[in-house]
Amino acid sequence: MICPYCSHTKLKVTDKRPSIPKGAIRRRRECLNCKKRFTTYEKIIQHDFYIIKKDKRREKFDKEKFENGIVKAFEKRPISKEKIDKMINEIEEQLRKKGKKEIKSSVIGEIIMRKIKKLDNVAYIRFASVYRDFQDIQDFKKN
Template structure:
């Protein structure tokens, strides 16, 4: 790793540990030439994931969209921020474990609903009502019966 201060091409690692997010490694480095220290983060490079939308348009996977949907569904519900982040992490892990380059948005939506069902039933119904585009009360009741039955 090149030193950001003196551009010497070789530095040494003083300390390595998992970063706070748990998905990367934090390395403390030192330059033998100028003596300065700096920190680097090492993260696994994932394959670029493309989401196929309902209208067959394609866009790059964006974790933020899942976060926004889950946060809206859990709005004013007794679900902690930590539980929400853990749920989003599990959803993302399931998505990447599919090991596909392109995934339909319907698959992502179903994974989100599966996770919300275990997290909070009201959040699940909120998300389902938007995701499944409930047209009337009967469609809404059918979804509630699935939860209750």
């Protein structure tokens, strides 16, 4: 680690604590040369896993795509960003704890739908209508 201000390598940690997302450590550091302080975050690098799509294609897990799909369901809903982020992190952690290199998209979709339903029924309907590819109200009533 080097100081971002003077590039000196002698630093001391003045404070450390767990951070969100879970698994990250926030550290306040002070440069022993220039005395300036800065914050760093340490996070364990997660190994990638693959999603097995309905058509049997394998696709690398894309956290951004995963998050965007969930966030879109909550658009203009009275749920805080913190609650949505917490749910996203819980789902990702649940998927990673499975310890599998490949997970079916149907398994992921069901986990997401259960979690969304606990937070907001409208967001659940929005997500389900896209995930289950409802074409009209009859499709929705069947499911």
